[in-house]
Amino acid sequence: MNHKRIPRIGIGGPVGSGKTMLIEQFVPLLSQKGYKTAIISNDVVSKIDADRMRKNLASERGLLPESLVIGLATGGCPHTAVREDPSMNISVVEEIEAKHNTDLDLIIIESGGDNITTTFSPALADYFIYIIDVSSGDKYPRKRGLGIENCDLLVINKIDIAPYIGADLKVMENDAKVVRKNKPYVFVNCKTGQGVQEVAEHIIKDVLFEEPPKTVINKTA
Amino acid sequence: MNIKNLDLTIDEISMLQLGDSFFPTGMYTTSSGLEALFYNKRIKSKEQISEFISVCLKYQLGPADCTALSNSHKAAQSSDLKTIIEIDDLLFSMKLVKEIREASTRSGTQLLNCVLSFINETPTSENIYNKDNNSSKSVISSYFDAIKSKDAHGVYPIALGLASNVLNITRERACMLLLYGFTVSIVGAALRLGMFPHFEGQQIIHSLKPVILEVIKKNIDRAHSKMWQFSPGIDILQISHERMDSKMFIT
Ligand SMILES: Nc1nc2c(ncn2[C@@H]2O[C@H](COP(=O)(O)OP(=O)(O)OP(=O)(O)O)[C@@H](O)[C@H]2O)c(=O)[nH]1
Numbered sequence: 001m002n003h004k005r006i007p008r009i010g011i012g013g014p015v016g017s018g019k020t021m022l023i024e025q026f027v028p029l030l031s032q033k034g035y036k037t038a039i040i041s042n043d044v045v046s047k048i049d050a051d052r053m054r055k056n057l058a059s060e061r062g063l064l065p066e067s068l069v070i071g072l073a074t075g076g077c078p079h080t081a082v083r084e085d086p087s088m089n090i091s092v093v094e095e096i097e098a099k100h101n102t103d104l105d106l107i108i109i110e111s112g113g114d115n116i117t118t119t120f121s122p123a124l125a126d127y128f129i130y131i132i133d134v135s136s137g138d139k140y141p142r143k144r145g146l147g148i149e150n151c152d153l154l155v156i157n158k159i160d161i162a163p164y165i166g167a168d169l170k171v172m173e174n175d176a177k178v179v180r181k182n183k184p185y186v187f188v189n190c191k192t193g194q195g196v197q198e199v200a201e202h203i204i205k206d207v208l209f210e211e212p213p214k215t216v217i218n219k220t221a
Numbered sequence: 222m223n224i225k226n227l228d229l230t231i232d233e234i235s236m237l238q239l240g241d242s243f244f245p246t247g248m249y250t251t252s253s254g255l256e257a258l259f260y261n262k263r264i265k266s267k268e269q270i271s272e273f274i275s276v277c278l279k280y281q282l283g284p285a286d287c288t289a290l291s292n293s294h295k296a297a298q299s300s301d302l303k304t305i306i307e308i309d310d311l312l313f314s315m316k317l318v319k320e321i322r323e324a325s326t327r328s329g330t331q332l333l334n335c336v337l338s339f340i341n342e343t344p345t346s347e348n349i350y351n352k353d354n355n356s357s358k359s360v361i362s363s364y365f366d367a368i369k370s371k372d373a374h375g376v377y378p379i380a381l382g383l384a385s386n387v388l389n390i391t392r393e394r395a396c397m398l399l400l401y402g403f404t405v406s407i408v409g410a411a412l413r414l415g416m417f418p419h420f421e422g423q424q425i426i427h428s429l430k431p432v433i434l435e436v437i438k439k440n441i442d443r444a445h446s447k448m449w450q451f452s453p454g455i456d457i458l459q460i461s462h463e464r465m466d467s468k469m470f471i472t
């Protein structure tokens with residue numbers, strides 16, 4: 001059996017910053033290009049997010065099988081579950097890999113909402129997206145934090161409400177540039193999908209290395 | 222102090238390593254139904270939590286998990302993979318709640334994965350998935366292969382038995398690790414549910430030390446054919462917890 005690691009994206013960010021919605025937005029874009037995904041959602045106190053994604057993406061739109069949207073409880077330790085002891089997540093990923101290594105292109109792991117020091121264990125995720133939103137003002141990303149500084153892609157969400165908060169996107173952009181040196185960041189509105197195409201492009205380029213979807217490769221092989 | 226007279230061995234440090242709640246097995250994600258008891262308001266006092274853990278130890282973990290661990294540790298010493306797989310299957314079938322079964326096999330698999338990564342036989346995608354070249358493998362690697370090929374489940378107590386064996390941790394001590402680790406994980410869950418302050422947690426652990434010893438004594442020499450577990454009240458509770466909509470813990 002040719003067992004190849006399926007690329008994995010970790011998505012972290014503060015509670016309610018839009019992790020689930022971002023997934024709901026970019027999975028259809030990847031799906032349009034033929035990429036097949038699986039989603040593991042680490043919820044802190046419920047399985048609401050997993051249930052919502054299963055309904056929206058799997059049951060209603062058929063973009064992935066219902067069984068590939070999996071909710072995981074983290075015992076109240078969302079950061080531990082993706083960083084110092086990702087055992088449960090890794091087990092679930094390996095179970096998925098064993099079943100789907102010929103057709104699945106990407107595994108997405110949503111961390112439970114947490115504080116700004118979250119990072120993903122490299123043993124769990126190959127690519128780390130950190131998502132913040134403008135609702136706590138424009139002081140982030142200047143305040144830094146491991147997630148904001150070290151992630152592979154910083155997503156700044158909810159730009160539609162910036163005027164109501166008095167958050168200056170220009171300030172956030174300049175700070176993001178300084179704090180992240182040359183690493184990329186994207187402004188998005190997950191309600192409308194604005195900017196999400198760019199997130200999908202980063203994933204295709206930096207995670208999937210522009211390889212065609214596995215189902216396409218296998219068909220022509 | 223004269224280093225030469227130091228009465229300590231590497232094996233004892235290994236025991237601390239496996240017994241540490243920092244060791245990555247994901248055990249902090251389970252409460253064994255305590256969360257359901259908490260939300261149903263059926264457990265309030267420190268004494269009741271202590272009683273809950275004690276019942277789990279005496280009627281679930283002792284005669285099932287502890288006996289399974291002990292026998293798999295023994296079987297590992299004679300590289301008897303067949304018996305190990307038999308015990309693994311037996312114990313798996315005794316875990317009546319799906320999410321507890323799953324959590325146990327996930328913890329077990331990751332425990333093996335981790336231990337194999339530092340005892341020289343580092344698993345790589347080649348040697349895990351390539352079944353040739355099996356001859357010179359240690360029993361712990363063969364068991365890991367059996368899990369990957371779905372010929373074994375990889376429940377936690379068996380994994381701990383094999384890991385302890387390979388790290389020269391005695392059977393008695395391995396049983397202690399199992400029961401102590403369980404106790405700590407439930408107390409940890411209770412603390413995160415805000416059931417009592419941190420000192421009380423340590424008081425509970427302290428008060429359960431004699432129970433842990435007694436349970437080991439009763440079950441360590443039991444044959445695996447005589448394994449049992451009987452705590453229907455807790456089973457029902459764990460099943461109802463599995464179905465709770467809003468929860469912090471897997472079970
Ligand atoms: N106005 C506005 N609201 C948004 C946007 N993105 C998400 N939201 C809202 O923000 C709320 C939280 O979004 P989620 O996607 O659930 O956030 P999350 O990070 O997954 O939350 P947790 O997993 O609970 O930490 C929801 O009510 C969304 O409708 C956005 O771009 N603009």
Ligand SMILES: [Mg+2]
Pocket residue numbers: 019020021049110
């Ligand atoms: Mg979410």
